[in-house]
Amino acid sequence: MSDATMGPRALIGLLGDWRSGGAAYEDLAARIRLLIIDGRIAVGTRLPAERELxxxxxxxxxxxxxxxxxxxxSEHLESLRGSGSVTRLPAAHITPLHPTGADSIDFTKAALPALxxxxxSARAAAERLPAYLGDPGYDPIGLPELREAIAARYAARGLPTDPDEILVTIGAQHAISLLSRTLVGRGDRALVESPTYPHAYEALRGAGARLVAVPVGGESGASLRAADTGDGxxxxxxxRHVSPSVAYLLPDFHNPTGRSLTDRDRELVVDAASAQGTVLIADExxxxxxxxLPFRTRPLAAHGPAVMIGSVGKTVWGGIRLGxxxxxxxxxxxxxxxxxxxxxxxPILEQLLVAELLPRMDDxxxxxxxxxxxxxxxxxxxxxxxxxxxxVPHVHGGLALWVHLGSPVSSQLALAARTHDLLITAGPRFGIDGAFERNLRIPLGYGEDVTERALDALEAAWGSMGAAPLVDADVLSAVV
Structure with a gap:
């Protein structure tokens, strides 16, 4: 819940090209509703006064x-005496985490099915659990065997690591939030790529950071060149220009563009951060x-000081919350x-499970x-x-395509797709300033049958835009 006030300039920046051919008040309400649903306007935010807007x-x-x-x-706004118009989510939006219709598809998640x-492996881990039941079970740093396995994985990738340099967390998002609370003071500058992973910039902003965005990956997320991506x-x-306290980067198969930094890029970034005293956070x-990928890379910390975040959510299964x-x-x-x-x-059991799996990471x-x-x-x-x-860019890895639509209609398309039982995240969700209306992230991790059904819905939505008022489904979209 937020207690923020959004001024008219900030709201207009998020609205983008909001007119879609219907009545102005309907188009405006539909766009604000989408901004609330996908999290670009936080619940509990006071919107601008009617006269001012x-x-x-x-x-x-x-x-x-x-x-x-x-x-x-539609219960997305509540008028409170003395507080103006405050955003909210209706009860139907709060409860379901997945589409509720039998034919609904959730395309908001860039992930793979479980191994x-x-x-x-889970049964093997459970068989080892009794050895730990004599302890209280609260483990804030991580089991020694798991930290050793993680350190060994870094060493195999060209980054010698001691187990004492590892802290086990409840997933990568927990790691991002913990680093944000530890490294960022209120008012500190935090550099983020644009576009980027939304929950990361939300965590930094929640810690009080002033976000500074640097564009990456090209407007359409063009395919990589073997010599240099140009982002470094x-x-x-x-x-060098901003001197941020921290910089959050996705150096490998960036979410959402799919680009990767070359080793030369990484050297440039690490050298600049070291000179400015900036703490680099590399989300891996x-x-x-x-x-x-047409070139080989090493982890960012192999080139100099950097904090690394890892997890098994994208390689093993998102249902294992361990990073x-x-x-x-x-x-x-x-x-x-x-x-x-x-x-x-x-949790101890999840740690034992990941300790079972890490030696098989090559498989x-x-x-x-x-x-x-x-x-x-x-x-x-x-x-x-x-x-x-x-x-459509040709990516060399990762979990999504950052498609360029040719027109600034991403939010409109995402809203239309909901009427065809498809949840997909609009491009501006990945920017901190309402940009990327010309882009749409399409995940790679779904099987052919599900993908074809999703594309059927997307094609129907694309053809229907402007033909009728757009109404959103009663589902809260998430981005991972």
Whole structure:
């Protein structure tokens, strides 16, 4: 819940090109409703006064009042005496985490299904659990054997690591939040890529950071060049110019563009951060999901000081909430002190399960490489046939395509897709300023049958835009 006030300039920046051919008040209400549903406007935010917003948009106050009335009817806005119009979510939005219709598809998640041998590994982990039942079970740092296995994985990737440099967390998002609370003071600058993973910039902003965005990946997420992606110099220059306290980066198979930094890029970024005293946070949740990257890379910390975040959510299964932080021992101690008031440790059984799986990581990655390669080929063919006007990048790994639509209609398309039982996240969700209306993230991880059904719905939505008022489904969208 937020207690923020949104001024008219900030709201207009998020609205983008909100007109879709219907009545102005209906179009405005539909766009604000989508912004609330997908989290770009936090629940509990006070919207601009009707008169003020009308003046900024060049509309009559009657039009704004009618739009706000529609939002109150759909229970996305509440008028409170002395507080103005405050955003909310109706009860139907709060409860379901997945589409509720029998034919509904949730395309908001860039993830893969569980490993086929996960059940077998879980049984093996459960058989080892009795050895730990004599202890209280609260483990804020991680089991020694698991930290050793994680350290060994880093060493195999060219980054020698001591188990004391590992802190096990409850997933990568927990790691991001913990680092944000530990490293960011209110008002500190935090550099993020744009576009980027939404829950990361939300965690930094929640810790009080002032976000500074650096554009990456090109407007359409164009396919990588073997020699250089070009992002390293831009990120390094932004660090030198802004001198942020922290910089959050996705160096490998970036979410959502799919680009990867070359080793030369990484050297430039690390050198700039070291000179400015900026703490680099490298999110490696998709780092090993390589299909056919045309150049070799090493972890960012192999080039100099950097904090690393990892997890098994993208390689093993999202239902296993376990991640880790690799950092120097001093920061590990600070993180432990910050963690204790908020949670009491990572579940032992899940740690034992991941300890079972990490020695088989090469087998896991080989399976994922095959799956992602097949699904990439299928999705590229299908998109080319159904949407020849879209620009579809050829990514070399990761879990999504950052498609360029050719027109600033991403939010409108996402809203139309809901009427066809498809949840998909609009491009602006990945920007901190309402940009990327020309982009749409399409996940790679779904099987061919589900993907075809999703594309059927997307094609129907694309054809229906402007033909009728757009109404959103009663489902809360999530992004992972």
């Amino acid at each position: 009308a003046a900024r948009l060049g509309l009559s106050r009657t039009t704004i009042a009618a739009a706000y009335a529609r939002l109150r009817e 086929p041998w996960l059940g077998e 110099p831009a990120i390094a220059e932004a660090i 949740t998709t780092a090993e999901l390589d299909i056919d 880790w932080i690799r950092a120097d021992r001093g920061l590990i101690r600070r993180l432990l002190a910050q963690r204790t008031p908020n949670d009491l440790g990572t 896991i990655l080989e399976l994922r490489r095959t799956q992602l390669g097949e699904r990439r080929a299928h999705l590229e063919r299908a998109l080319a046939e159904r949407f020849p006007q879209w620009q």
